Amino acid sequence: MAVQDPSGKRVIPKQHDAYPEAVNDLGRDLELRLVRYFTVVAEHQHFGRAAADLHVAQPALSRQIQRLEKYLGTRLLDRTSQGTRLTPAGRTFLPRAQALLQAARGPKWPCASKPGASASPSVTSKTW
Numbered sequence: 001m002a003v004q005d006p007s008g009k010r011v012i013p014k015q016h017d018a019y020p021e022a023v024n025d026l027g028r029d030l031e032l033r034l035v036r037y038f039t040v041v042a043e044h045q046h047f048g049r050a051a052a053d054l055h056v057a058q059p060a061l062s063r064q065i066q067r068l069e070k071y072l073g074t075r076l077l078d079r080t081s082q083g084t085r086l087t088p089a090g091r092t093f094l095p096r097a098q099a100l101l102q103a104a105r106g107p108k109w110p111c112a113s114k115p116g117a118s119a120s121p122s123v124t125s126k127t128w
Contacts, residue, residue, distance in 0.1 A: 032104050034068040035097045037061060038076060042094050046083040 041050040041061070051058040069076050076090035086094060 037064050039097050
C-alpha cells in the first residue's frame with residue numbers, strides 16, 4: 001500500500017514502519033543529529049568545512065540542514081558564496097540547540113560522584 005509523504009511523493013512503507021504517514025519525514029521527533037549538524041555549520045560558518053569536520057559529504061549536510069529548517073518552519077542559515085551566516089531565527093535557535101545537545105549528553109558525573117556512591121572507594125586486601 002503506497003502513501004504520500006508531506007511533499008506529495010509516493011512512498012511504499014516498509015513492513016516495520018508502524019506509522020506509514022511519517023515515512024521519509026521527521027515526523028514529530030526532532031533528530032539530535034540534525035541539531036548537531038546545525039551547530040557545527042554555525043560554528044564554522046561554512047558548509048564545506050563543517051562537512052569535513054563531521055565526516056559527511058557537503059551536499060548531504062546541506063540537505064540535512066534543509067530538513068531541519070523545514071521541520072522548524074524557518075530558515076536558520078543564509079548561504080552566500082563566501083560562506084554561511086545565521087539568520088535571526090538561527091541566532092535564536094543556536095543557544096537552544098547547544099543546550100539541547102548538552103542535555104542529551106547527560107550530566108558529567110564521575111562514577112564516585114553519582115548519588116549514593118561513596119566519594120572514595122574502599123579497598124580491601126582480602127584474598128579470594
